[in-house]
Amino acid sequence: MKKVPLAVLVMGLAAGIGTGQAFAQEKKVEFSLNLSVLSSFSGEYGFENIGLGLIPQLDIRLAKRFMISPEIMIFTDFEFGGVYIFPGLLLNYAGKGIFAGAGITLPMAINLGWWGAEVDPPGLKVNIGYRGKRINLTAYLITTFQDMFADNLIGAGIGYRF
Numbered sequence: 794m795k796k797v798p799l800a801v802l803v804m805g806l807a808a809g810i811g812t813g814q815a816f817a818q819e820k821k822v823e824f825s826l827n828l829s830v831l832s833s834f835s836g837e838y839g840f841e842n843i844g845l846g847l848i849p850q851l852d853i854r855l856a857k858r859f860m861i862s863p864e865i866m867i868f869t870d871f872e873f874g875g876v877y878i879f880p881g882l883l884l885n886y887a888g889k890g891i892f893a894g895a896g897i898t899l900p901m902a903i904n905l906g907w908w909g910a911e912v913d914p915p916g917l918k919v920n921i922g923y924r925g926k927r928i929n930l931t932a933y934l935i936t937t938f939q940d941m942f943a944d945n946l947i948g949a950g951i952g953y954r955f
Contacts, residue, residue, distance in 0.1 A: 865879070893920065898917075
């Protein structure tokens, strides 16, 4: 259980250091709000358990093409039986109109029926997408480090950058 606070602390420090460096160098910091769908996917079962989500995200430019992106993915299923929270930290490469990146995420589940909470081990998040003038289109995959690409969460989203 000591790994969870440590992982949250490391993600917070990395986001804070990136934001401080961006402001000190007068680099651009953007905020985006994304609407997304998420589904579990495994090779033999296909898609199941579709959820809807909201993802606030910061894009902090570290260099001309690279940015660090702290985010909090908040999802629920159609029955509103629980809330799933994925705080994460990504390193993205942004080219002309596209972006791609990878990072770490920490899956947490809050069951609203009995007010329980569960934290899973940290996982890998990989994303790719289109970056327009104000609109983002993103596809992503989340998998655990223990069973890499065996049990996956995949999703797609659309977002607006402020």
